[in-house]
Amino acid sequence: MVKRLARYIGEYKRETILTPVMMLGEVAMEVVVPLLMASMIDNGIELGNMGTVVSTGLMLIVCVLISLTFGILGARFGSKAAAGFSRNLTKGMYYNVQTFSFNNIDKFSTSSLVTRMTTDVNNVQMAFMMIIRVAARGPAMLIFATIMSFSVNPDIAVVFLIAIPILGGGLYFIIRKAHPIFERVFKTYDKLNNVVQENLRGIRVVKSFNREAHEEEKMGAISNTIYKDFVKAEKIVAFNTPLMQTSIYTCIILVSWIGGRMIVGGSMTTGQLMSMISYAGQILMSLMMLSFVLVMITIARASAERIDEVLSEKTDIQNPPHPIMTVKDGSIDFDHVNFSYKKTASKLCLNDINLHIPSGSTVGIIGGTGSAKSTLVQLVPRLYDPTVGSVKVGGLDTREYDIEALREAVAMVLQKNVLFSGTVKENLRWGNESATDEEIREVCKLAQADGFVSEMPEGYDTYIEQGGTNVSGGQKQRLCIARALLKKPKILILDDSTSAVDTKTDALIRQAFAEKIPDTTKLIIAQRISSVQEADMIIVMDDGKISTVGKHDELMKKSAIYREVYESQMKGGEEDGQN
Numbered sequence: 081m082v083k084r085l086a087r088y089i090g091e092y093k094r095e096t097i098l099t100p101v102m103m104l105g106e107v108a109m110e111v112v113v114p115l116l117m118a119s120m121i122d123n124g125i126e127l128g129n130m131g132t133v134v135s136t137g138l139m140l141i142v143c144v145l146i147s148l149t150f151g152i153l154g155a156r157f158g159s160k161a162a163a164g165f166s167r168n169l170t171k172g173m174y175y176n177v178q179t180f181s182f183n184n185i186d187k188f189s190t191s192s193l194v195t196r197m198t199t200d201v202n203n204v205q206m207a208f209m210m211i212i213r214v215a216a217r218g219p220a221m222l223i224f225a226t227i228m229s230f231s232v233n234p235d236i237a238v239v240f241l242i243a244i245p246i247l248g249g250g251l252y253f254i255i256r257k258a259h260p261i262f263e264r265v266f267k268t269y270d271k272l273n274n275v276v277q278e279n280l281r282g283i284r285v286v287k288s289f290n291r292e293a294h295e296e297e298k299m300g301a302i303s304n305t306i307y308k309d310f311v312k313a314e315k316i317v318a319f320n321t322p323l324m325q326t327s328i329y330t331c332i333i334l335v336s337w338i339g340g341r342m343i344v345g346g347s348m349t350t351g352q353l354m355s356m357i358s359y360a361g362q363i364l365m366s367l368m369m370l371s372f373v374l375v376m377i378t379i380a381r382a383s384a385e386r387i388d389e390v391l392s393e394k395t396d397i398q399n400p401p402h403p404i405m406t407v408k409d410g411s412i413d414f415d416h417v418n419f420s421y422k423k424t425a426s427k428l429c430l431n432d433i434n435l436h437i438p439s440g441s442t443v444g445i446i447g448g449t450g451s452a453k454s455t456l457v458q459l460v461p462r463l464y465d466p467t468v469g470s471v472k473v474g475g476l477d478t479r480e481y482d483i484e485a486l487r488e489a490v491a492m493v494l495q496k497n498v499l500f501s502g503t504v505k506e507n508l509r510w511g512n513e514s515a516t517d518e519e520i521r522e523v524c525k526l527a528q529a530d531g532f533v534s535e536m537p538e539g540y541d542t543y544i545e546q547g548g549t550n551v552s553g554g555q556k557q558r559l560c561i562a563r564a565l566l567k568k569p570k571i572l573i574l575d576d577s578t579s580a581v582d583t584k585t586d587a588l589i590r591q592a593f594a595e596k597i598p599d600t601t602k603l604i605i606a607q608r609i610s611s612v613q614e615a616d617m618i619i620v621m622d623d624g625k626i627s628t629v630g631k632h633d634e635l636m637k638k639s640a641i642y643r644e645v646y647e648s649q650m651k652g653g654e655e656d657g658q659n
């Protein structure tokens with residue numbers, strides 16, 4: 081995983097390598113400082129030799145300046161490398177998500193993808209900066225300071241050798257305890273984001289059902305879990321500081337005590353004792369830094385794993401090696417098609433579907449909710465691949481086409497359709513970027529949208545809010561149909577796309593289709609019999625199977641399901657379906 085993520089360092093390799101190099105330079109200078117201090121005290125001050133005091137003093141200043149420069153450069157390179165790395169990770173994930181098939185998308189919830197692209201990337205960025213800055217600095221300082229202290233006075237340095245393993249062991253114990261809690265915290269973060277997103281997106285529903293209190297409770301419970309877990313983890317991590325402090329002060333007391341006796345005995349100088357105490361401080365520092373890095377890595381490891389999951393997810397719908405770029409006509413064939421969303425599912429979602437739909441025909445699809453109408457039509461633009469059997473468009477298996485070419489030829493208005501924030505015009509141009517204003521007007525007339533769009537304050541330049549909240553359900557549906565028409569598709573699929581449009585307008589749309597785009601194959605999923613009554617062919621779906629196929633009159637005789645639906649809809653007179 082580390083190797084895969086490391087690829088995303090990309091153009092920031094130079095900074096990534098330079099940072100630890102700078103840090104090493106800084107450490108080297110810092111370690112020399114106590115030595116110079118010792119020499120200044122012993123050879124200068126104690127002997128009253130002002131010349132030595134001044135010259136060592138100057139050397140000290142130079143050392144500190146060099147160390148400072150290295151430190152600043154290291155910090156700059158480090159933050160640049162980390163920021164670049166995190167940008168590359170986000171970009172990588174975003175691009176990969178764009179290649180996802182519907183099947184891949186089903187695996188990750190939107191909120192989890194959002195957390196992964198923001199919080200998780202942030203964690204990794206912080207940890208990465210820590211690692212390149214401190215991971216080299218900490219151990220180097222620890223080793224240098226220990227060696228130097230041995231060179232000054234090996235007898236006293238033994239004290240450090242005893243203290244370091246005790247501290248290291250304590251640290252290891254703390255980290256092992258904290259890691260699982262941090263891991264749990266991030267899983268809960270996903271849940272929190274999920275609740276927040278769902279609530280904000282559905283805030284109108286929440287309000288109309290008076291569910292605010294319930295939603296608040298849900299949110300409160302989850303944030304409380306996070307709070308508790310974090311406190312728990314931090315409590316464990318907080319042991320770090322007292323552990324460090326105790327051992328290091330013990331070290332200093334020991335060093336001073338032994339050193340003091342040695343000075344009295346004449347086997348050690350005051351300067352040397354000073355430098356030993358400084359080294360004790362440096363060893364403390366480096367251990368603190370290391371423990372901090374370890375905590376960061378603990379947090380970031382969970383995040384890195386989640387990022388890696390998104391980056392390494394491979395789209396399961398790919399172009400064939402020699403894709404066919406043009407779709408001949410709008411004919412559709414289903415040949416013994418079975419389909420299920422999950423490979424492990426025990427029940428098939430679509431069961432042995434066989435169909436031949438000639439190019440240019442109008443096909444109605446009727447059936448109860450959950451009878452797999454949407455699933456059936458989603459196989460045509462290859463949003464999913466059939467589990468068994470084949471789906472053909474224009475006489476060729478959909479898997480032989482270039483995916484983009486296929487989806488250009490097959491326009492689909494999804495049941496859960498969306499408009500994006502932007503003007504009406506911009507939204508429609510999703511269907512065809514180079515469409516002229518006349519073309520846009522033309523398709524809107526076909527979809528019976530021209531009327532209400534023209535009446536909007538700024539016509540086609542009216543701004544549509546995110547999620548299309550400032551247009552009604554029926555208007556949104558008509559805009560979505562217009563957007564699909566702008567592609568000039570060979571096959572047009574409407575998945576329950578006129579459910580919120582009144583019957584009269586619905587009829588006008590169908591009439592326009594029949595007159596203006598007679599060569600386009602039209603698949604119309606509908607709840608209302610009136611929407612499909614005049615179709616060349618009506619498919620009645622029942623529980624993942626095709627129950628019957630035929631024209632209206634035949635179905636009235638042959639299909640009990642169809643007759644039932646028809647009668648229930650006729651009973652209340654001409655229902656107007658306005659909602």
Ligand SMILES: Nc1ncnc2c1ncn2[C@@H]1O[C@H](COP(=O)(O)OP(=O)(O)O)[C@@H](O)[C@H]1O
Pocket residue numbers: 186421422429447448449450451452453454455456
């Ligand atoms: N993305 C999905 N992942 C898993 N199961 C799904 C998915 N979409 C639909 N289903 C299931 O497939 C069945 C058919 O759904 P669908 O084709 O949407 O029916 P319809 O459009 O006729 O209402 C349902 O049982 C539904 O729960």
Ligand SMILES: [Mg+2]
Pocket residue numbers: 453454455495575576
């Ligand atoms: Mg559906």
